[in-house]
Amino acid sequence: MTSPCWVPVPEGSPFTPHALPYGVFAPEGGAPRVGVAIGDHVLDLARALDDGTFAGPSLNAFLAQGRARWRSVRAQITGLLTDPARREAVEPALHPAGSVRLLMPFEPADYVDFYASEHHAANIGRMLRPGQDPLTPQWKHLPIGYHGRAGTLVVSGTDVVRPWGQTRPADGGAPPFGPTRRLDIEAEVGFVVGTPSAQGTRVGVDDFAEHVFGVCLVNDWSARDLQAWEYVPLGPFLAKSFATSVSPWVVPLDALDAARTAPPERAEELRPYLRESEDWGLDLALEVRLNGEVVARPSFTSMYWTPAQMLAHLTVNGASLRTGDFYASGTVSGPGADERGCLMELTWNGQDPLKLADGTVRTFLEDGDEVAITATAPGPDGTRIGFGEVRGRIVAGREDA
Template identity: 80%
Template sequence: MTPDSWVPVPDNSPFTPHTLPYGVFAPEDGPRRVGVAIGDHVLDLARALGDDTFARPTLNAFLAQGRTRWQQVRADITALLTDAARRPDTEPALHRAADVRMYLPFEAADYVDFYASEHHAANIGRMLRPGQEPLTPQWKHLPIGYHGRAGTLVVSGTEINRPWGQTRPAGTETPSFGPSRKLDIEAEVGFVVGTGTALGTSVGVDDFADHVFGVCLVNDWSARDLQAWEYVPLGPFLAKSFATSVSPWIVPLDALRHARTAPPARTAPLQDYLRDGKDWGLDLSLEIRLNGHLVARPPFTSMYWTPAQMLAHMTVNGASLRTGDFYASGTVSGPGPDQRGSLMELTWNGQEPLTLPDGTTRTFLEDGDEVTISATAPGPDGTRIGFGQVTGRITAGPRTAPADATETR
C-alpha cells in the first residue's frame, strides 16, 4: 500500500498518491513544463527530479523513453511525496494548482477514434436504421474506427465554437449552409502512445502496456446534422474535425492495476490477433454534467472492445506508431437509459427532450451550454483513482482562449 503523502490531500481529491497523473503547466510568468498532480498542488518535475526531460512544453520526450523509465520515475515521485525526510528539498517544487495554467499535455502525432461500445452502436443503429439489424455485419469482428484530425485536439477549458457546414433538413432536396443545430457530445476515454514502432510491424494485444503510457478523458464534439449529410460513404469528416477536448491530466497505466477487468462475453469468434489474454478491459465510472446537472453515468466496463484490441487492430496492417499518437474509445454508453454517453442517445435524436433540474430542456447543445465529463476507477484498498475532468463551453463566436490553453484546474 502506498503511504500517505506529506502534501495535504483533501478527502474528495481525485489526485492522491495512488494516482499521480502527468500534465503540462506553466506557473505565472513562467515557461511550460511537466508536472504531476497531488491533491491541490502540482509538482514541478524538472526541479524536483533535477531532470531537463521535464523542462519542456510537452510530455513527448518522456513518453519516448519507454515503460521501464516510466515505472522508475513513478517510483521516484512516490518516494519524494511520501517520505517526510524528502519534504525540505521537494516542497519548493510544489505549486498551488489554482495558480498555474494547464496546457495540452502532449503533442499529438496521429489521432484515431473508435466505435467500441456495443450499446452506443446499437442505439445509433436503431435510430438510423429502424427495422433493421442495429449493428453492421463487421461490428463484432473488428474494432471500427476512423482517422481524426490531430491538429484540432484541444485541452479542457477551451471554448468550443459552434461549427458551420452543409446540412439537408428532412423533406428538402437541396442542402443549406449554416451553423449546426444538432451539436452533440461524446463522452470517451483516450489513450496516449509513448513508444513507437517501425512501419510494417504490428503491436500484439499482450504488448499494449509497452506502448501506451496512460489514459485521459475525451469529449468528441459532434455535429449530428452535418454528419448525417456528409458521412456516406467515407464516414465522419467536418462533423467531428472542428474540435475534440482532452483532459489536462494523463493517468499512467501503472495507476490502473486495480481497475483492470475482463471485457463482456464475446458473441462472435475473434481472429487470433484480437484475443486479449491479459484482460485489458477497464472499470472506469464516467459522469456527464450539462450546466452543472448530472445527466448520465456511462460505465466503461461495458465496452465491447478493449484498448489493447483497439491498438492491435490499428497496427495489424503494419501501420506504424509514433510517440504522441492518440486514440479514443468512441462514445461510452451502458445498457441503461441513464448510462448513455451522448445527447443523441439521451434524447433519442431529439424526440425525447432531456429535462434538467432547473426546468429547462435540451435536445442538443445550445450556445452557452457547458459540458463536464469526469471519471474514477478502483484503486488499492478501496481507494479511488481520479481522472479530473474535461470541460468545454459552446460559443457562437470565435474562441477566446488559445487552442492549447485552459484555465480549468
C-alpha cells in the first residue's frame, strides 16, 4: 500500500495516489504544460521535477521516452506526494484544479477505432440484419476496425457541432442534404501509444505494455443516418469524422494492474499472433449521463477483444506505430439493457424512445444535449481509481451549405 499522501484527496475523488493520471493544463496567465492530477489539484511536473520534458503543450516528448522512463517518473511523483519532508518544496507546484484550463493531453498521430464489443456488434447486427447471424463471419477471428480522422479528436468540454450531410432517399430519388437527425454517442475506451515501431515489423500481444502508455475515455459521436447512406462498401467516413471527444487525463497502464482480467471465453481458435500469454482484459466500469441523468452503465470487462489484441492486429501487416498514435475500443456494451453504450442500442434504433426523469424523451441527441462519460477501475488493496470524464454538448450546425 502506498504511504499516505500529504495532498488532501477528498473522499470519492477519482484521482487518488494510485491513479496519478497525466494531462496538459494551462495555469491562469501561463503557458500549457504537463501535469498530474491528485485529488483536487494538478501537479506541475516541469516545476516539481525540474524537468523540461514536461514544460511543453503535449505529452508526446515524455511518451516517446519509453516504458522504463514512464515507470521511473511515476515512482518519482509517488515519492514527492507521499514524503512529508518534500512537501515544502513541492507545494508551490500544485495548482487548484478549478484554476486551470485542461487541454488535449497528447498530439495525435493516427487514429483507429475498433468494434470490439460482441454485445454491441450483435445488437447492431440484429437491428440491421434481422433473421441473419448478427455477427459477420470474420468478427470472432480478428478485431474489426477502421482508420479515423486524427485531426478531429477534441478534448473533453469542446462543443460538438451537429454535422450536415447526405442521407438515404426515402423514395429512391435524390438523397436529401441537411443536418443529421440521428446523432448518437459511443461510450468507448482509448489507448495512447508512446513507443513507436518500425514499418514492416509487428508488435506482438505480449509487447503491448512496451508501446501503450495509458488509457483514457472516448465519445465517438456518430451520425447514424449519414452512416447508413455512405458506409457501403468502404465503411464509416463523414458520419464519424466530424468530432471524437477524448478525456483530458490519461491513466498509465501501471496504475491498472488490479484491473486486469481475463477476456471472455473464445468461441473460435485464434491465430497465434492474437494469443495472449498475459491477460489484458480490463475491469472498467463506465457510466453514461445524458443531461445529468444516468442512462447506461457499460462494463469493459465483457469486451471480446483486448487492447493488446487490437494493437497486435493493427500492426500484423507491418503498419508502423508513431508516438501519439491513438486507438479506441468501439462502443462498450454489456449483456444487460442498461449496459448499452450508445443511443442506437438504448432505443433499439429509435423504436423504443428513452424516457428521462424530466419527462422528455430521446431517440437520438437534440441540440443543447450534453453527454458525460466517466469510469472507474479497481485499484490496489480494494481501492478504486477514476479516469475523470469526457463531456460534450451538441450545438446546431450552420445552414449556409
